[in-house]
Amino acid sequence: MISALVMGIYILIIIIIAVFYRKWAESVESYIVAKRAQSPWWNGLALTATFTSAWGILGGPAICYTYGIVDFVSFIAWGAGVFLFIWYYVPKIRELGAKYGAVGLASFMELHYGKRYVGVIIGILSWYALLLYVVGQTKAIGIIFSQATGLDYATSVVLGKVIALIYLILAGLKAVIVVDVLMAFMMIAIWTTCLYLLFALGGGNILNTVQIMNSFDPKLLHPPGPPYASEPISLWTLGFITFFMWQFLPHTWQNYLALRSTKRTDIAIFAAIGPLSGALASWALMLGAAARVFLPYEVVPDVVMPEVFKYFLPSLFPLLLVGAFSATMSTADSSILAASTDLYHAFKGVIKPLEKRIGTVNVVRLIMLITAILLCYFAIFYMPEFMVYVMILGGLGFACALTGSTAIGIMWGKRDPLAAVASTILSLAISQILAVFWNVQWLVACFIGLVLSATIYIIIAIIRAH
Amino acid sequence: MTEQKTKKLLEHVLVIGGNFALLVIGIIEPWLLIFAAIITWLLLGTILYMMHRHEGG
Numbered sequence: 001m002i003s004a005l006v007m008g009i010y011i012l013i014i015i016i017i018a019v020f021y022r023k024w025a026e027s028v029e030s031y032i033v034a035k036r037a038q039s040p041w042w043n044g045l046a047l048t049a050t051f052t053s054a055w056g057i058l059g060g061p062a063i064c065y066t067y068g069i070v071d072f073v074s075f076i077a078w079g080a081g082v083f084l085f086i087w088y089y090v091p092k093i094r095e096l097g098a099k100y101g102a103v104g105l106a107s108f109m110e111l112h113y114g115k116r117y118v119g120v121i122i123g124i125l126s127w128y129a130l131l132l133y134v135v136g137q138t139k140a141i142g143i144i145f146s147q148a149t150g151l152d153y154a155t156s157v158v159l160g161k162v163i164a165l166i167y168l169i170l171a172g173l174k175a176v177i178v179v180d181v182l183m184a185f186m187m188i189a190i191w192t193t194c195l196y197l198l199f200a201l202g203g204g205n206i207l208n209t210v211q212i213m214n215s216f217d218p219k220l221l222h223p224p225g226p227p228y229a230s231e232p233i234s235l236w237t238l239g240f241i242t243f244f245m246w247q248f249l250p251h252t253w254q255n256y257l258a259l260r261s262t263k264r265t266d267i268a269i270f271a272a273i274g275p276l277s278g279a280l281a282s283w284a285l286m287l288g289a290a291a292r293v294f295l296p297y298e299v300v301p302d303v304v305m306p307e308v309f310k311y312f313l314p315s316l317f318p319l320l321l322v323g324a325f326s327a328t329m330s331t332a333d334s335s336i337l338a339a340s341t342d343l344y345h346a347f348k349g350v351i352k353p354l355e356k357r358i359g360t361v362n363v364v365r366l367i368m369l370i371t372a373i374l375l376c377y378f379a380i381f382y383m384p385e386f387m388v389y390v391m392i393l394g395g396l397g398f399a400c401a402l403t404g405s406t407a408i409g410i411m412w413g414k415r416d417p418l419a420a421v422a423s424t425i426l427s428l429a430i431s432q433i434l435a436v437f438w439n440v441q442w443l444v445a446c447f448i449g450l451v452l453s454a455t456i457y458i459i460i461a462i463i464r465a466h
Numbered sequence: 467m468t469e470q471k472t473k474k475l476l477e478h479v480l481v482i483g484g485n486f487a488l489l490v491i492g493i494i495e496p497w498l499l500i501f502a503a504i505i506t507w508l509l510l511g512t513i514l515y516m517m518h519r520h521e522g523g
Binding site: 069072073076077079080083084087088195198210221222223236240263264265267268269271272273275276278279280282283286 | 481482485488489492493496497499500503504507508510511512514515517518519521
């Protein structure tokens with residue numbers, strides 16, 4: 001009952017924010033890239049919320065409860081990737097994006113390479129990859145919302161999407177940024193509580209907690225091998241590189257394009273705040289591993305965080321639900337906006353009559369509605385294992401396939417549209433085939449896709465230049 | 467010009483070296499990352515901000 005009440009108040013605040021910012025839907029520039037005038041503080045907090053899904057509050061601790069703190073790799077290596085990416089790439093993306101008038105990944109690529117077919121292909125692929133990625137988030141929203149309100153899963157999935165659609169449709173990116181900042185603070189509250197518990201479990205001294213964990217099982221803090229069937233050192237190396245590419249995923253391009261300037265002071269603030277959720281989520285992960293020692297009973301890994309809160313801090317359990325809901329929602333909202341913008345861009349020639357009749361912003365809104373309906377359908381009717389599987393490949397696989405066309409094509413003087421499209425499609429297809437039919441470990445498959453994408457781009461660009 | 471180049475080089479060393487240090491800590495004593503990561507990123511951001519704060523738009 002209290003959980004439902006807290007969730008209700010929280011949702012009401014989100015809707016009030018959306019209504020307040022509804023005037024930001026007056027033009028495409030304002031609706032999709034928030035007038036390219038967002039401060040690095042707000043944008044950084046929104047970005048850090050967008051990057052973290054429920055994995056940072058529920059999934060990651062579950063892995064650490066089972067295998068020790070091995071999943072630190074996912075967050076710290078990724079955070080390091082965010083910092084490097086923001087410092088080296090964001091100024092270039094922001095500068096070129098403003099020059100081109102780009103509003104997302106697909107339109108940026110089309111204008112950067114000067115060929116319509118690049119925008120069409122990248123737009124469709126981007127929508128497809130994000131759809132697969134956001135299905136997992138949609139399922140998580142349904143599960144958390146259902147736990148908080150007591151409603152059945154299907155209704156919870158639909159209600160969760162309706163809430164996201166309300167602020168997305170009303171005010172676009174501006175509402176997403178403001179709501180995501182609110183959500184970032186909710187997540188920070190959860191992670192700070194986790195750190196407090198880590199200290200409290202050792203009688204106020206975290207070194208005691210570490211010592212107790214070490215005496216119970218040394219593998220908890222020094223895991224011999226991660227659950228991804230790989231050595232920690234190789235996972236760090238692969239993770240470090242592949243997670244750098246993760247930042248090229250379309251759902252965060254709006255944040256890069258919306259930054260108010262490319263001044264190095266702004267970029268420094270953006271770079272410091274952007275990866276923060278990676279650092280803070282490690283507190284929840286460490287608590288997940290500590291639960292193996294300090295919880296007096298064994299639990300199913302997936303519910304370790306709810307159980308820890310119920311056992312040690314029952315009064316804060318509603319906060320955990322709101323935090324987990326925020327984590328999933330902040331990823332899903334940006335992804336729906338980015339996917340819909342890219343799909344609109346891919347088909348903007350075909351839907352011109354409709355665009356003339358109802359306006360560009362309404363066309364994007366319509367695509368968002370259709371995307372959300374599809375997401376609800378997949379989240380309710382598909383098998384969970386399949387969801388997790390395609391979510392991983394759909395996100396990181398696509399990011400790695402973009403290596404040639406983004407990481408190299410943006411910085412290198414040789415801009416070749418054919419190389420951009422061929423490197424993306426071929427490397428995506430090969431990495432998915434490797435993972436699905438040859439059972440190659442998913443992270444290795446993504447890494448092979450990354451190397452292939454870069455190689456194909458360079459070879460085609462050099463051959464065609466001569 | 468030389469001063470500019472030195473500053474740029476220092477920036478690269480800080481940004482890449484700082485993040486690489488996290489990777490090394492992660493291999494040697496992973497649990498320390500719960501403090502090392504947040505300190506590194508906030509400190510790096512602050513240093514980079516200070517290095518550029520006198521520059522115009």
